[in-house]
Amino acid sequence: MLRNTGIGILTFLIASSISSAGTSNSLMDIAPAGKSLVVCNNDNGTITLVDLVKKVAVREIKVGKKPEGVTWIGDGPRVAVTLYHESKIVIVNTATGKIEKSIPTPAEPYGIVTDAKGMHAWVSHEYPGVVSEIDLQAGNVVREIPAGSMPRGIAIAPDGKRVYVSEFYTGILHAIDLASGKTVDSWKGHSTDNLARQVLLHPSRPKAYLPHIRSMVKVNDGSGSIFPQVSICDLKPGKERRRTSFGMDTFNGIYVVTNPWEAAISPNGKRFYVIYAGTNDMNYCDVIDDDYKEIERVGNAVRIGQNPRAVRVSPDSKNVYIYHAMYFSVSIYNANMGFVKAIKTCEPTKTPEWVRGKILFNTANPPMSSRRWIACSSCHPDGGHDARVWQQAEGLRKTTAFVGMAHTHPLHWSADRDEVQDFEYTLRSRLMQSFGGLLKTKIKQKIGFHKVELEEKTSGRSKDLDALAIYSNSLDFPLSPHIVAPGKLTPAAERGKTLFFAKEVGCASCHSGPYYTDSSLKTPFKLHDVGTGRNDKSERMGTKYDTPTLLGVYRTAPFLHDGSALTLREVLTTQNKGDKHGKTSHLQKDQVDDLLQFLKSLPYETPPEVTGNTVEYRVQPTKKE
Numbered sequence: 316m317l318r319n320t321g322i323g324i325l326t327f328l329i330a331s332s333i334s335s336a337g338t339s340n341s342l343m344d345i346a347p348a349g350k351s352l353v354v355c356n357n358d359n360g361t362i363t364l365v366d367l368v369k370k371v372a373v374r375e376i377k378v379g380k381k382p383e384g385v386t387w388i389g390d391g392p393r394v395a396v397t398l399y400h401e402s403k404i405v406i407v408n409t410a411t412g413k414i415e416k417s418i419p420t421p422a423e424p425y426g427i428v429t430d431a432k433g434m435h436a437w438v439s440h441e442y443p444g445v446v447s448e449i450d451l452q453a454g455n456v457v458r459e460i461p462a463g464s465m466p467r468g469i470a471i472a473p474d475g476k477r478v479y480v481s482e483f484y485t486g487i488l489h490a491i492d493l494a495s496g497k498t499v500d501s502w503k504g505h506s507t508d509n510l511a512r513q514v515l516l517h518p519s520r521p522k523a524y525l526p527h528i529r530s531m532v533k534v535n536d537g538s539g540s541i542f543p544q545v546s547i548c549d550l551k552p553g554k555e556r557r558r559t560s561f562g563m564d565t566f567n568g569i570y571v572v573t574n575p576w577e578a579a580i581s582p583n584g585k586r587f588y589v590i591y592a593g594t595n596d597m598n599y600c601d602v603i604d605d606d607y608k609e610i611e612r613v614g615n616a617v618r619i620g621q622n623p624r625a626v627r628v629s630p631d632s633k634n635v636y637i638y639h640a641m642y643f644s645v646s647i648y649n650a651n652m653g654f655v656k657a658i659k660t661c662e663p664t665k666t667p668e669w670v671r672g673k674i675l676f677n678t679a680n681p682p683m684s685s686r687r688w689i690a691c692s693s694c695h696p697d698g699g700h701d702a703r704v705w706q707q708a709e710g711l712r713k714t715t716a717f718v719g720m721a722h723t724h725p726l727h728w729s730a731d732r733d734e735v736q737d738f739e740y741t742l743r744s745r746l747m748q749s750f751g752g753l754l755k756t757k758i759k760q761k762i763g764f765h766k767v768e769l770e771e772k773t774s775g776r777s778k779d780l781d782a783l784a785i786y787s788n789s790l791d792f793p794l795s796p797h798i799v800a801p802g803k804l805t806p807a808a809e810r811g812k813t814l815f816f817a818k819e820v821g822c823a824s825c826h827s828g829p830y831y832t833d834s835s836l837k838t839p840f841k842l843h844d845v846g847t848g849r850n851d852k853s854e855r856m857g858t859k860y861d862t863p864t865l866l867g868v869y870r871t872a873p874f875l876h877d878g879s880a881l882t883l884r885e886v887l888t889t890q891n892k893g894d895k896h897g898k899t900s901h902l903q904k905d906q907v908d909d910l911l912q913f914l915k916s917l918p919y920e921t922p923p924e925v926t927g928n929t930v931e932y933r934v935q936p937t938k939k940e
């Protein structure tokens with residue numbers, strides 16, 4: 316098919332000279348006048364105001380736990396920031412550095428967009444699966460609109476009539492009509508589409524763009540498991556070609572890029588930029604107005620700094636700003652990606668070892684992988700999970716999130732590892748193909764499914780490997796949104812708690828202690844056959860499993876080692892036919908409901924920083940608080 320050259324581009328250029336802030340979710344936003352920028356330092360709990368004229372950081376402002384999205388309100392100087400771990404948004408006056416309003420919202424506020432006048436904001440809430448509409452003047456939530464499963468990306472249409480959201484774990488795009496508050500259209504992608512944390516719209520063409528990956532769960536190979544994609548959806552109703560996906564690896568010839576995290580379109584509609592958080596690259600492309608080719612690469616992918624997490628273009632389309640999360644800075648480039656200046660936005664948080672560990676965890680570059688296709692974070696985004704069940708050689712394995720991991724060793728469903736440094740074996744495996752890993756020296760050879768990792772001490776032998784462990788064992792997690800207040804359960808959850816701890820039900824005999832697991836590094840490890848092994852025909856490690864923690868299970872479906880329970884209810888009912896996994900068959904339906912309410916309420920209080928099973932390699936807690 317031939318590329319349509321001039322006319323189409325010209326018409327949309329004329330239509331799109333107005334720009335407003337906050338039309339798609341990002342960690343960074345530029346004020347409409349183009350003179351200032353604000354960026355979320357998400358590990359530090361701060362935002363930084365940058366003066367784009369003087370090209371300096373003006374001030375860093377403390378906002379709260381895990382700011383994940385920011386938008387200017389109207390022309391400024393106020394911005395609205397989502398606090399993902401605090402279930403609220405704050406309105407900050409960037410001129411004074413003061414928080415002017417704190418607005419309680421549903422849980423996990425992630426992306427935020429506003430209308431051009433700054434009257435309303437719309438926020439995606441990941442776990443509850445809603446979009447909230449916020450009256451910025453009154454300072455309250457006026458509506459909660461259902462928005463699919465685990466939405467993260469959010470964008471507002473140029474006419475302000477719709478918002479579009481992307482589901483993080485499926486990449487499905489939904490259009491929500493703001494007048495009716497209803498989902499009026501959806502664009503489904505490939506079943507492997509994953510980690511679609513952003514959506515953005517073209518300023519004049521009816522198109523939505525989603526950077527994401529594909530997780531090929533049947534392939535365990537450094538060059539076949541994870542693919543970088545950009546999906547483009549036609550927003551016009553009833554169009555035949557509704558959703559096209561571009562493999563950004565083939566797009567770049569033989570040059571591999573990993574973990575597309577965010578994209579931007581220049582306000583004049585001509586250029587499309589996409590950053591790769593895993594390989595520290597960036598593509599800049601021409602937007603082609605032909606419904607077919609869509610984007611055309613200009614030059615080769617550009618090497619940029621460590622762990623790019625946000626990209627924005629100035630209102631005059633002349634400058635590109637990139638937030639390098641692990642350089643703790645914003646870099647300014649010209650429109651053709653010539654480097655102008657880097658501006659520091661904050662000090663690194665936590666320890667230098669944690670910083671090094673986070674860099675390694677997020678990168679697909681050597682020394683982590685020789686092939687550059689895959690990073691730890693491709694399956695464990697920010698230490699979370701990918702909602703996938705991988706077919707590994709040892710059997711089906713649901714990816715686990717690292718909630719409380721410093722206290723819940725041994726590791727893996729089959730407890731075949733006793734220290735995070737044992738992931739040296741993963742680095743040397745076909746999955747990561749790191750050649751020699753981080754340890755470089757000889758380690759005991761893995762033969763078959765023998766748990767050789769338990770015999771090989773891998774900690775204390777490589778600074779990088781220890782750093783990887785320190786990062787992995789130091790993730791923050793919030794209290795459950797299902798509680799009344801810290802330490803206080805709903806009446807139903809309170810009844811469920813009684814059942815959980817009752818002898819006749821027996822959950823607490825294995826899910827014991829403050830982390831709700833009997834996992835312990837004391838040998839022999841306690842493994843249990845709870846009747847779940849029969850579900851996995853490919854199992855090669857035996858049907859006894861390590862008791863998983865229950866903290867955070869409200870948001871980590873599917874469940875069990877093989878993901879065979881799609882819901883928590885299935886864990887207790889259809890997947891527990893023989894009462895081998897606690898005794899549940901005698902429970903009435905409302906008792907099961909109560910038990911589920913309790914499970915969903917975990918954690919309802921902050922678990923202790925130290926237990927008898929806490930590992931050494933982590934960021935040690937500070938004394939205060």
Ligand code: HEC
Pocket residue numbers: 540689690691692693694695704705712713714715716717720723725726727728729735738741742746747783787
């Ligand atoms: C292809 C997806 C994928 C990649 C890439 C990946 N993991 Fe995992 N990870 C998984 C799965 C699946 C499990 C569960 C496996 C099991 O328990 O046997 C897991 C489990 C873990 C666990 C155990 C958690 C617990 O509490 O038991 C740790 C630690 C971990 N991974 C660290 C890493 C590190 C470090 C890297 C990078 C070197 C990495 N993973 C790369 C999919 C992945």
Ligand code: HEC
Pocket residue numbers: 728815820821822823824825826842843844845847848859860861862863864865868871873874875876877883886887895896897898899910914
């Ligand atoms: C004999 C020990 C034992 C008892 C008793 C027990 N569990 Fe478990 N639990 C396990 C093990 C082991 C697994 C992992 C099984 C698997 O993955 O196939 C598990 C898995 C789970 C999971 C899934 C967690 C996830 O992340 O996928 C939930 C939820 C759960 N148990 C809740 C309960 C409840 C509620 C009870 C009481 C009715 C209970 N368990 C009783 C050992 C136990």
